[in-house]
Amino acid sequence: MAVLTVGVAVQRNLFSVVILSGIYSFLMATVLVALDAVDVGMTEASVGAGVSSVLLLGALTLCGGEEAKPLNRRWLPLLLAAVIVGALVYGTLGLPGFADPNAPIHMVVAPRYLERAVTETGVPNVVTAVLASYRGYDTLGETTVVFTAGAGVIALLRRRRRAAKGAK
């Protein structure tokens, strides 16, 4: 995945960049499934590798696919990136290690979901139960985000001819 990311950074032909990022998404999906996040993996595969790639390709056919030479001010971004690495490494060292079953995230809220979701909601897929019921309001928000994007794209790309008709 790291290799792909570097590829994305270096490659200047945008079509190959899109393909690379599609592969990247697939890898990410695989990793997610390996981490037991099947729902997330499935979504990432369909959204990251599918929808995003289609969108990007669609946009590229409208905008042209070659990237111009980058500017010569690479040090500032690198510096910024380094600062963030520092902060994150610093921060994550304070976190529980990988797959530690006693980590706080397994102790506080999650057990109730796992133990009682079936009896409380009747849905064995706990992800669905949490998504649609316990944190259903987040999902309403999420749907609204999708709606916002859809309406936003309509607002931005609606053709002038139709716009003129709407004014009458």
Add this chain to the structure above:
Amino acid sequence: MKGFLVLRIVAKMLIPYILVFALYVQFHGDYSPGGGFQAGVIAAAAIMLYGLIFGLPSARRLVPDAVVETMVGLGVLIYAGVGLVGLALGGNYLDYFVLARDPVAGQLRGIFWVEIGVAITVSGVMLKIFYMFAGRRRRDDTR
């Protein structure tokens, strides 16, 4: 791409299955991975495939713009509406317990409708965005 007979036949055979798969993902989401969002994406993908192979105008005939735009709004309305029904029946907002006499059945009913709302909005938005992007290119070509 309209000339490729094989493509057209394969697509015709494939699209119904994709749609059925979308329905499976939608309604089997309680037991296996998946749910409204994924189902919406898959269903939209089926129509997009149709549009890619048979041309945008025929996809637009199949699922007209007006329908798509209504879908975009309708899904959110269904979702938010479920919440309001919960309110009307004496619960808190988005309370599914009150939707049926048995609380668990109420939960199931609530989740069912909510997921349908998600699926409708998601597939509507995806399709709409596809139409928008694809429609733009068409206009540029004719210039």
Add this chain to the structure above:
Amino acid sequence: MSVLGHYNYWVTVFLMTAGLYIVIARGNLVKKLIGLSIFQTSVYLLYVAPGKVIGGTAPIIAPGYTLYSNPLPHVLILTAIVVGVATLALGLALAVRIHEQYGSIEEDEILAADREAEERA
């Protein structure tokens, strides 16, 4: 608290940094958006990886399994993915409009065009 035990975080950190670097360093608008989505993707790992329990299985309750991975991060990340793609769609729509208006999606070319227009005005 071994360094190896934090392997998952290192991956996250690398992806995050690379994504952010692309966003800031590149002038092409579409490339910026791709970088942005990589940057967002890295967050998925930050959330999901710690939710894994060794020997656990996907959080779908079924007879025969007792140990499940944590479902909550999954739910959050599903939402995050959706937010990510929504942002991407909007960003691309903007890029398309910018391309129509300026004939370019390179940031410096666009800025140059603006300066020119201002000088003429």
Add this chain to the structure above:
Amino acid sequence: MILAHLPALEVVVPLIAAPLTLVLRRASIAWALTTAACAISFVVALLLAVEVARGGPISYAIGSWAPPWGIEYRVDALSSFMLVLVSGIATVVAPYALRSVATELRGGQGTLLYTMFCLCVAGLLGMSITGDAFNLFVFMEIASLSSYVLIALGRDRRALLASFQYLILGTIGATFFVIGVGLLFLKTGTLNLADMADRLHGESTDRAVRAALAFIVVGMSLKLALFPLHLWLPNAYTYAPSTVTALLAATATKVSVYVLMRFYFDVFGLHLLTRVLPMQDILMGLSILAIVTASLVAVWQTDLKRLFAYSSVAQIGYITLGIALGTREGLTAAIVHLFNHGITKGALFLLLGLVAYYTGRTPISSVRGLARSMPLTTFGITLAGLSLVGVPGTAGFVSKWTLVLAAFEADQWWLGGIVVATSLIAVAYVWRFVEAAYLSAPAVPSPVPRDRPLSMVVPAWILVGACIWFGFDTSYTVDAARRAATLLLEAAQ
């Protein structure tokens, strides 16, 4: 029965109005719906404020799942204050949109502007009311995505680029926020803010918590345009449609400030902020830089909207300065200024929109001799400008006075000096408008404007009136702010 559900209705009403506007299609219906939804929200917000003042914080469990398992809506003194500000401004701005949008936008986009308007208001209200860290993020995205679109709808093509830049920076900010929340989540295992605060209590040496603080502060600073992360703001405010500028300038950055305060004091606590990390000192330094630099930059601007956009960056500096003091008076000043600056900027941009309605654009040269053709509007802008400077008798004076008092009380008398000195710079940039409008002869004798749409004039003057009203009557603003500040500090101990 309905009274118990006010917290949910507050956000859900504009949220439902948004898809309705899209489905119903007609711009006039959309406008009516938007205005009605905002008005209902405003009434609900007022009722909530009364309720909170009487009975203390309200907690509302969405879906009847008790927090921390479900999502909690939590209304306390501070959040109800924000709700009143956001929904109030929205209610005033929405009627204004009718004529302004009709002239500034192409027909078909008008409806969608209202859709986005509703979404933006719903998002901002959701951010203010929620008690759940991740839910906050979701609503932040609703608010930001819709504001990107709103800005991009501006007439000038530069609006597109401004919106794109905002999209990039805004998304980086939001992602930083999510990283911070993620770190806290991994540390505490909960997403409920109150629960999180309990579990973190006394935890100030932990690395993850410190990193989370850094990420959340940087992320929110991007959103609230704290100097030097303000780069997206001037362009965005300049090229957005007038209505949008007024709405965003008066509310969006303010809600981000609110979120910052919420995390700062409720979740992290003062101990971490002052003794372990020098956060307060950094914030103070940046605030002073913001005030001085942005005010100076504002003086040299040639476009009025951009001038006042830079002044916004400076004014945000005053707010964060109050936060950086970390005392009860300092916080009170910050919250009061949040409110007062919101109404002042709202009034200014609405009036500028009125100018743009007649002249088309807003470079300073276009308002030369404006006092003759539009005496009332000019007078209004001048009044709002005075409030920006902080002249006694205006809302701006109240907040600056509180801030200076807070500085003295904290034995930082030099800060008071800075506040007074920088107000003089504000005089300079407001003077540029006054000079052009009153003292210059119009370049071309401008015709007397055709009509004066009441739907635009009245909202603008309501806000100008509010600037004056809250300059004299401080019982609502200062008292409510002091209550909120006290609560925050209690939580932070």
